Amino acid sequence: MLPLIAYWSGLGRAWRRKRMLALYWFFHTLCAAAAALPLMAVAVPQLGRSRLGDELMRQFDLAWLAEIASAAGAAAPAVVFAILAASAVLLLGAVFLAAGAVPLLAEEGALYSPETFWRGAGRNFWPFLRLALYSFIPYGAAFAIAGLLRRGAQALWGEGLAARPLVLADYARMALLIVLFGLISTAMDFAKVRLALSGSRQSLRACFASLRLVWRNPGVVFWLWACFAATGAALAWAYVELAVRLEGGGAALVVVLVLLQQAYVLARIVLRFAAWGAAAELDPILRPLPAPEPTPAPVPVHDYQI
Amino acid sequence: MRRWLIALSASLPLCAQLAPPVASYDIRASLDAQKHTITGEQTLTWVNDSPDTVPTLQFHLYMNAFRNSRSTFFRESGGQLRGDRAAEDGWGWIQVNSMKLEDGTDLTPRIRCISPDDGNPDDCTVIEVPLSEPVRPGAALRVSMRFTTQLPKVFARTGYRGDFHLAGQWFPKIGVWETKGFRYAEKSGWNCHQFHANSEFYSNYGDYRVELTVPSRFVVGATGELVKRTDDAQRGTSTYWFAQPSVTDFAWTAQPGFLRVERMFEARKQTTPEELASAARLHGISLEDARLSDVKMIALIQPEHAEQTERHFQALATALKYFGLWYGRYPYRTITVVDPPHGAGGAGGMEYPTFITAGTSYRLPRDVLTLELVTVHEFGHQFWMQLVASNEFEESWLDEGFNTYSTGKIVDKVYGGTSLPLTVFGSNLWSWLRLPKLTQASMDRAAHVGTPVRDPLATRAWEFYDSSSYSINSYSRTGVALRTLEALLGEDTMARVMRAYHQRWRFRHPHSRDFQQVVQEVSGRDLDWFFSQFVFGSRKLDYAVSEIRNRRLDTPVGVFEKGGGKQTVTAKEARRRDEEREKRGEKPQYESWVKVERLGDAIAPQEIEIRFRDGHIERRAWDGQGRWAKFTFTRAAEIESATIDPQRRYALDVNLANNSRKADYNTALSTQWSVRLLFWAQNTMLWLTALV
Ligand SMILES: [Zn+2]
Numbered sequence: 001m002l003p004l005i006a007y008w009s010g011l012g013r014a015w016r017r018k019r020m021l022a023l024y025w026f027f028h029t030l031c032a033a034a035a036a037l038p039l040m041a042v043a044v045p046q047l048g049r050s051r052l053g054d055e056l057m058r059q060f061d062l063a064w065l066a067e068i069a070s071a072a073g074a075a076a077p078a079v080v081f082a083i084l085a086a087s088a089v090l091l092l093g094a095v096f097l098a099a100g101a102v103p104l105l106a107e108e109g110a111l112y113s114p115e116t117f118w119r120g121a122g123r124n125f126w127p128f129l130r131l132a133l134y135s136f137i138p139y140g141a142a143f144a145i146a147g148l149l150r151r152g153a154q155a156l157w158g159e160g161l162a163a164r165p166l167v168l169a170d171y172a173r174m175a176l177l178i179v180l181f182g183l184i185s186t187a188m189d190f191a192k193v194r195l196a197l198s199g200s201r202q203s204l205r206a207c208f209a210s211l212r213l214v215w216r217n218p219g220v221v222f223w224l225w226a227c228f229a230a231t232g233a234a235l236a237w238a239y240v241e242l243a244v245r246l247e248g249g250g251a252a253l254v255v256v257l258v259l260l261q262q263a264y265v266l267a268r269i270v271l272r273f274a275a276w277g278a279a280a281e282l283d284p285i286l287r288p289l290p291a292p293e294p295t296p297a298p299v300p301v302h303d304y305q306i
Numbered sequence: 307m308r309r310w311l312i313a314l315s316a317s318l319p320l321c322a323q324l325a326p327p328v329a330s331y332d333i334r335a336s337l338d339a340q341k342h343t344i345t346g347e348q349t350l351t352w353v354n355d356s357p358d359t360v361p362t363l364q365f366h367l368y369m370n371a372f373r374n375s376r377s378t379f380f381r382e383s384g385g386q387l388r389g390d391r392a393a394e395d396g397w398g399w400i401q402v403n404s405m406k407l408e409d410g411t412d413l414t415p416r417i418r419c420i421s422p423d424d425g426n427p428d429d430c431t432v433i434e435v436p437l438s439e440p441v442r443p444g445a446a447l448r449v450s451m452r453f454t455t456q457l458p459k460v461f462a463r464t465g466y467r468g469d470f471h472l473a474g475q476w477f478p479k480i481g482v483w484e485t486k487g488f489r490y491a492e493k494s495g496w497n498c499h500q501f502h503a504n505s506e507f508y509s510n511y512g513d514y515r516v517e518l519t520v521p522s523r524f525v526v527g528a529t530g531e532l533v534k535r536t537d538d539a540q541r542g543t544s545t546y547w548f549a550q551p552s553v554t555d556f557a558w559t560a561q562p563g564f565l566r567v568e569r570m571f572e573a574r575k576q577t578t579p580e581e582l583a584s585a586a587r588l589h590g591i592s593l594e595d596a597r598l599s600d601v602k603m604i605a606l607i608q609p610e611h612a613e614q615t616e617r618h619f620q621a622l623a624t625a626l627k628y629f630g631l632w633y634g635r636y637p638y639r640t641i642t643v644v645d646p647p648h649g650a651g652g653a654g655g656m657e658y659p660t661f662i663t664a665g666t667s668y669r670l671p672r673d674v675l676t677l678e679l680v681t682v683h684e685f686g687h688q689f690w691m692q693l694v695a696s697n698e699f700e701e702s703w704l705d706e707g708f709n710t711y712s713t714g715k716i717v718d719k720v721y722g723g724t725s726l727p728l729t730v731f732g733s734n735l736w737s738w739l740r741l742p743k744l745t746q747a748s749m750d751r752a753a754h755v756g757t758p759v760r761d762p763l764a765t766r767a768w769e770f771y772d773s774s775s776y777s778i779n780s781y782s783r784t785g786v787a788l789r790t791l792e793a794l795l796g797e798d799t800m801a802r803v804m805r806a807y808h809q810r811w812r813f814r815h816p817h818s819r820d821f822q823q824v825v826q827e828v829s830g831r832d833l834d835w836f837f838s839q840f841v842f843g844s845r846k847l848d849y850a851v852s853e854i855r856n857r858r859l860d861t862p863v864g865v866f867e868k869g870g871g872k873q874t875v876t877a878k879e880a881r882r883r884d885e886e887r888e889k890r891g892e893k894p895q896y897e898s899w900v901k902v903e904r905l906g907d908a909i910a911p912q913e914i915e916i917r918f919r920d921g922h923i924e925r926r927a928w929d930g931q932g933r934w935a936k937f938t939f940t941r942a943a944e945i946e947s948a949t950i951d952p953q954r955r956y957a958l959d960v961n962l963a964n965n966s967r968k969a970d971y972n973t974a975l976s977t978q979w980s981v982r983l984l985f986w987a988q989n990t991m992l993w994l995t996a997l998v
Binding site: 047064070071098139163240251 | 467468469561563608609610647648649667668669732738740741748749751752753755756758947949960961962963964965966971972973975978979983984985986989991992994995997998
């Protein structure tokens with residue numbers, strides 16, 4: 001029950017932060033455009049003039065991709081650079097926006113104002129950035145575990161004449177990797193909430209404390225993650241099923257398709273926010289709040305005198 | 307000659323000979339499954355079918371390519387081929403222990419390694435033996451040999467893995483004596499190339515009788531027909547007798563785990579009377595000549611691929627049918643397909659006479675056609691390599707490329723296209739995402755377009771710029787070139803060309819010019835420009851429509867001679883006249899022109915199609931010689947678009963997008979493309995930021 005409550009609460013919290021959602025969407029779209037722009041510059045002008053353009057819109061053609069690749073060979077370094085640069089800006093920007101968004105999602109009663117948001121973003125940026133870097137440790141460990149499993153499977157069955165055990169081991173490895181990634185990612189959500197609520201700057205401690213929290217409550221965290229993963233999968237399924245019905249239609253359907261695409265992107269962002277909201281919902285339940293740090297302000301003596 | 311071999315020859319009936327035998331082998335071999343060695347004795351009967359007196363013999367010892375890292379094969383491949391690596395402990399070699407003539411002359415001490423292709427002193431994949439008495443024209447020579455073959459651990463084509471054994475190129479095989487003027491021979495001599503990283507086939511036809519002894523638990527498959535099998539319970543071995551006349555090679559496989567399944571290809575059931583009649587009509591042959599024959603299909607399948615057994619048979623039957631209908635019936639009585647186990651992929655996708663290796667993977671999705679593709683392709687080599695035995699070393703395009711073309715046509719016709727494996731936990735997302743099936747035609751063209759044109763198609767296999775140039779030219783680019791030829795000649799003429807070439811050169815050894823000869827004969831056209839640029843040359847074909855301009859012809863302004871005097875038309879006056887014309891409903895005239903350009907160095911005659919806004923279409927021919935050409939029109943409508951090569955006959959053109967141009971930029975379309983690209987970028991970005 002607990003994971004479901006947190007899931008719903010997370011969705012509710014995300015839904016109430018529409019301006020933050022819009023901002024997050026805008027930023028992603030901007031970076032996506034920056035990355036896609038050079039690709040468009042290479043691929044699109046040719047098609048806008050060519051009679052092949054309409055044909056390719058209906059039927060994707062491998063040979064055409066090869067044509068572009070060989071025609072744009074010289075531009076390849078520029079395209080790669082643009083994509084890398086856009087990705088770097090994106091990652092930093094995403095940390096910054098998360099730093100602003102998480103406190104507002106975590107404190108349910110908090111009132112949104114641009115100043116609150118940007119203040120949070122400024123205050124939490126460095127701890128969040130450090131957290132993102134520290135998260136390489138558990139993600140790396142997950143990879144290492146998966147690598148060990150692969151080695152083990154190779155040692156056991158690699159010399160055999162059947163691929164079946166290796167393939168099945170690979171399925172198991174993939175499943176484990178996905179779950180581990182899900183759990184770690186959820187743990188990092190907890191860590192962000194912890195950092196944002198406590199105002200602490202100790203990212204490493206938050207990182208490991210959250211991993212510990214996940215370790216102690218694997219069931220709750222797994223099911224919470226599973227709820228989000230299932231929602232994500234269902235959204236993707238719904239998107240593909242709808243999109244294929246709209247492809248190749250007239251101008252009106254194209255507009256509908258574009259709206260659908262952006263709705264899908266927005267829905268993914270809502271899920272991201274909801275995951276932070278859900279972590280905030282669960283955090284106080286799973287973690288007995290630490291004794292409040294000694295407050296520097298002394299208690300006025302006269303309170304005791306009444 | 308050893309007595310048992312005479313006995314063997316007498317006891318094994320061969321079905322009818324199809325080609326005069328030049329190099330026939332009687333081989334007795336046994337497999338040591340622990341050491342993966344083959345001990346063999348063979349008697350070669352070689353007929354000197356040339357007018358020359360032959361002073362020496364040359365043999366291929368292919369297996370020595372795997373002897374050490376200094377062999378030519380290793381130097382060229384870097385110990386890595388088709389994605390597989392050589393194992394440290396898996397060396398292979400072949401040792402000729404003795405060589406004797408019928409009269410008892412011992413040739414063993416005279417054996418020496420030679421390297422006719424690259425002079426590599428460390429390569430011993432070809433040996434030469436001088437004879438004391440040369441072989442006279444028309445004479446037959448019998449040579450008895452004892453040999454030991456150590457199979458390498460499979461990484462390229464042949465070898466063992468666990469208890470799977472694939473013995474290809476495993477016995478000493480004589481080269482081909484070419485008399486002066488035969489193919490490219492400038493003087494008479496042996497054509498016996500070393501074993502290279504790419505290419506390996508060129509041999510004479512002959513009759514093979516082979517006796518194989520293996521541990522009884524092994525399941526065996528081989529070239530030809532199984533004549534009998536005996537078991538030696540005491541030794542725990544079984545002996546298999548195989549026989550096949552009129553082939554160029556012999557390969558076999560043994561593994562205890564094989565599932566051996568047989569199916570009959572029943573010609574009557576597989577072809578309809580209409581199909582036969584249509585083939586007979588097209589090629590001007592009798593129904594009897596178009597008819598196919600029954601063939602026993604044998605599949606040796608890995609147990610974990612049992613559910614794909616029928617896919618193997620379907621692919622084989624499809625290939626037997628179409629190769630037969632198109633080029634002539636498959637003349638042998640069996641075809642065996644081997645499914646190599648996991649980890650022995652290097653032995654997959656190989657062709658030997660009446661015996662091929664395919665390759666699949668555990669739970670291969672139904673819509674991923676790699677199994678069908680490889681099976682049809684390897685079967686295709688029965689026609690392009692075995693029945694038409696061109697020299698793969700020197701002109702790989704004639705077998706790999708012809709086969710790519712034929713395979714592509716069959717697979718695209720019968721199966722449509724293939725999905726690519728985009729599997730998640732065994733289920734393929736390709737179809738679910740509604741990604742289109744890829745045809746062989748488009749995949750070949752993609753490979754052609756994506757790789758620079760560096761070598762002529764007709765290049766000796768080891769003399770290509772690199773391995774990728776070898777494979778693109780030998781396979782995909784030839785496929786594209788033959789499709790271009792088909793578009794130029796028309797489908798029916800091309801079909802007649804291919805059959806005529808196959809039939810004329812069946813059981814013989816043609817070269818590239820022989821094919822050109824047939825093309826020109828059947829089509830009645832001089833195609834030297836095509837062959838010299840794209841087969842014997844390495845020209846790049848790229849034509850483009852580079853500019854379209856439309857200009858309205860308004861009333862001209864200025865001073866004009868009129869009635870002996872000068873009349874000035876002002877801009878205002880001109881405008882007035884234009885407006886009046888418009889009011890009268892007269893359509894304005896336009897002067898429009900199209901410029902086309904030749905961007906590549908290949909020259910090909912072109913057609914240009916010009917579409918006007920009123921629906922009118924003009925066509926112009928251009929010899930394609932100059933760097934550019936301009937076509938001007940004066941009409942009451944503007945040009946809407948122009949296309950060079952509108953029928954897309956030149957699949958060889960490396961850029962089809964620039965073959966057409968519209969006068970107006972299609973903003974709606976490019977917006978759609980941009981929006982699509984943006985959406986995928988957004989999604990990728992969201993995956994990225996999910997981690998922070
Ligand atoms: Zn091939």
